[in-house]
Amino acid sequence: MNGRYKSNYSTYVSQYPTIFRETSPGSKNFGVTRATAPNNIVFSSACPDSEKITLGEKDGLNPATSTILGRTVCNYDQDRFDEAQGWGKDISVLSHGELKLGQNIVGFADLSYNRNDREYTAAPLTIGTTSSTSFTANGVGTPFQLILPVGHPDNPFASDRASASYRFTNLRAGSASMTEGYRALAGLRGNHFGWDWESALLWNRSNRDDYYYGRLVLATLNTIMTQNRSLASVAADPNLGHDVLSKNTSQISQWDLKVSREFGQLSGGAIGIAAGVEVRRETTDLNPDPMVANGEIYGLANTILHSGRTVKSVFAETRLPVLKNLEFDIAGRVDKYPDLKSNFVPKVGAKWTISDSIAVRGTYAEGFRAPSLSQIVPGGAQYFLRNVWDPKRCGPDHQTPAPGGGTVTDCAINIAGTGGFNPDLKPEESKTWNIGLILSPTSNFDVTLDYFHIKRTNEIVLGTANEALKNEDRFPGNVTRSTTGLLVDAAGKPIPGTGQLQMVATPWENQGMTEEGGVDIEAQYRLRLGEYGTVRNTLRSTYVQTYKIQQFPGDPMNNVAGTIPGLSDWLLSAGTAMPRWKSSFTSNWSRGDHNVTASVNYVGPVSLLRRYDGDTKYAQPFCHFGTRKPTDAAPDRDTSNPLYETFYPKCSVKEWVTFGLGYTYTGFKNWTLTGNIQNLFDTKAPYDPNYTAGGFNEDLHNPYGRYFNVSARYTF
Structure with missing residues (x-):
């Protein structure tokens, strides 16, 4: 358009x-x-x-x-x-009970069940002229390409083969999902020998069934060519359509024991201590439809996983009130995962209350996250990649075939993608510190300022096709090419490793490092109006000063705060859009049974300028979208939106400011009546050319426009 x-x-x-x-x-x-x-x-x-x-x-x-x-x-x-939102139905039941079993022991139990049903509409399926990958549970199956021979009833060309674009409008389309959650908890708590203790058994299970309607059976589809059947006759064949069902479950069984008490005395008060142990069993079972696993369905891939593991943990924490105005918190945790060495992570925090109006606080903590089952055990996800640009067989303009045998197909080719497990993954580790200032100049006004710094190493991320192709020579195992049809050089000699793309592997991988630093701000002001009620104003804001990503160990790191990392630094293929500012302001007025809240939410702009390519810093940054210019530092600007800079001369996703208004009434006995309006002025999400389907970044913005919510709650 x-x-x-x-x-x-x-x-x-x-x-x-x-x-x-x-x-x-x-x-x-x-x-x-x-x-x-x-x-x-x-x-x-x-x-x-x-x-x-x-x-x-x-x-x-x-x-x-x-x-x-x-x-x-x-x-x-x-x-x-x-549709902006599909049909849905939700059911949720929760119960809790307690029973005193003795003077010092109480038994407790929780039971809950929830179910979410969703349906999504979609246009009936189509087939086209290009080759389409098919998958089996173990890899890539025989690809399908519709080729109508000479003499086929749908081929109008007397001496040439043909293909067709066709939609099977008689088949049901769309998808649905059903998610069920079960949770059961039973435990005891009590006090003996000066210790408060609690122990419980937990069982948690989640089931998910995914339905895909009107999928095409390859055996029937192929009869268009093998039996010279017309498209219309195959469309009417009752054996053409299959409603696919995949069934997936995950489950956690856990036992834990926690104890705590106070003992001793320091100048600021009693020493507090808490400790605990935990044993957890995790299992995951992902089962695709048998026909999909056998490679019998057109245009669907598999997600398969069958595994489990047992995790053991020990943790402890102590509170040390060294002085009346100085206290420390010290904690530590040890986790033992199968095939990983035990890992200890500490945490140390302190708060110094200088006066009634000034306090200083700080925390240092380390973190540890083991890879999930789906990331390390055999299995994973398969998928389709469409309109992929092959940087070896197509020029940097994404349009001109490479010399020596490249074709226009190489500029927008459809290939297979396989992602999933990586048994060599290392655990993620992090180090975090923050220091903050708490100010209370008056009884009605509080301000907190916290500077934070987070450093994550071995961060686990899912690889991307763009990354695999950009780094093909560095990590050649992630790209599969045909061994025939190679490009040739000026002398007519075949160039190794330049066959047509067939598959890209995007397994989970350990990213080198991510660093983020900034300031969290919170301010509260309370105004008492006597008989006219009370007003509470709250401002919360985060400013990101530094955001650096090292995709692979040894790579240079540039500050990409306020940008999309993979655009700001062309070396990167990872990282999400990171506006420098995110803020919210709420003002709440309450008087008796009436409560009114007004809010303002702000998401800052995100630059789309290209500034770096690893060690190279461009003397003149240029916009990634729009019409190419002679001054561009690189030739691969995205020209799919040639007038982008005409309408967005700042080359950025604009800031987004939305307003909300809510009212709550509690004047009826046992009733709470609430009404809310979000995005009061129906402000559209700012345009982001990276998202061609919706035109906005789903991580930062939403498409809902102005929407209302009315609820009533009755308390027995």
């Missing part, structure tokens, strides 16, 4: 096939250009006149390059299946 018109056009892929001629005999290439399109694309005219549309510039098509401009097509309205 060019943004100037509202188009009535959705897509020409419908139950009326569009046929494409093979570019050359045996090539399996059905691509077209503006020049070849009139002779190489045949649009069906079998649809009703009410569904026909002649495509013009008003339909958002580029007249210079469009292969279908000026053609009359059967318009299929797939936009009617779009």
Whole structure:
């Protein structure tokens, strides 16, 4: 869409096939250009006149390059299946009970159950002209590509093979999920010999069933070619569609014992101590539909995992009130995971109350996180990668084939992706420290300022296809290429390792290091209005001063705060958008049974400028999106949005300010009535060109616009 018109056009892929001629005999290439399109694309005219549309510039098509401009097509309205939120139903039950078993012992138990059902609409499935990967449980299956031989009932070309774009509109589409959670807890607590103690058994289980409707069975789909059947007859075959069901479970069984007491005396009071032990059994079972696992379904991949482990932990903490205005907290924890050495993490905190209005506090802590089961045991996820740019076989402009045998297909190729387990993963470790100042100049005004610094090493992240291709020569095992059809140099000699892309592996990996530093600010002001009630104002704000990522050990580190790391530093493939400022302000007025809250939320801008490429700092940063300029420090600017800088000259995702208003009434006995309005002024999420589907960053913003919530609660 060019943004100037509202188009009535959705897509020409419908139950009326569009046929494409093979570019050359045996090539399996059905691509077209503006020049070849009139002779190489045949649009069906079998649809009703009410569904026909002649495509013009008003339909958002580029007249210079469009292969279908000026053609009359059967318009299929797939936009009617779009939804902001799918249908859902939730059930939740919770119970708690306690029973005194003696003078010093109390038994307790919790039981809970919750179920969430969701359904999502989608347009019926399609097939197209390019080859599509299929998966089995153990790897890649036989790919499917629709090729209509000469003489096929749907092939209008007398002497050339063809392919087609086709939609199976008679099949149910969409997906659904059902998630169930069970939780049971039973334990005892009491006091003996001066110790408070508590011990409990916990069982927690989660079940998830995922349904995908109207998926295509490859055996039936292939009869289009093996039996020369028409697309319409295969579409009507009752054996074509299969509703896929995957069943997944995870479970935790745990026993723990905790004890605490006070003893001794320091100048500031009694010493407090607490300790505990914990034994936990984790299991995960992910089961794809058998037909998907056997590679019998078109366009679906597998997620498979069957494993379990036992984790043992010991922890202790003590509070030391050394002086009346000085206290320390010291804690430590030891965790033992299978095949990992025991790990000890300490924590030390202190607070010094200088006066009634000034206090200083600080904390140093270390952290440890073992890889999850899904990250280290055999299994994992398979997926499809579409329109992948191959940097070896396509130029840096993402459009021009590389010399020596590259094709336009290499600039937007569909390949397989495999991610998942990495048995060599190391645990994540972290070191955190902060120092803060607490100010209370008056009884109505408090301010806290905390400077924080976080350093994470061996951070576990999921690899990306972009990273694998960018670092192919550095880590060649993550990219699989054909051993034939290599590019050739100027002398006609084949260049090793330049065959067409087939698969990219994106396993979990240990990232080198991440450092983040900044300031947390919180201020509260209370205003008492006598008979008119009380007003409480609260400001919470975080400023990120430093955000550095070292993707691999030894790589340089640049400050990418306020940016998208993978754009600001082209060396990186990791990291999420990090605005420098996030703030919220709330003002609450209460009087008797009435309570009114007004709020303002602020998310700062995010720069899309390219500044670094590892050790190289660009003398003149340039925007990653828009039209290429001679001054660009690198040739690979994204030109898919050529007018981006025209409309966004600052080259950034704009700040987002939203307002909210809420009211609560408690004047009816046992009742609490509440109404809220979020995003009061219906402020749209700022545009982010990195997200082509929704146009906004889901991690920072949302698409809801103004929305209301009304609730009533009755307390027995």
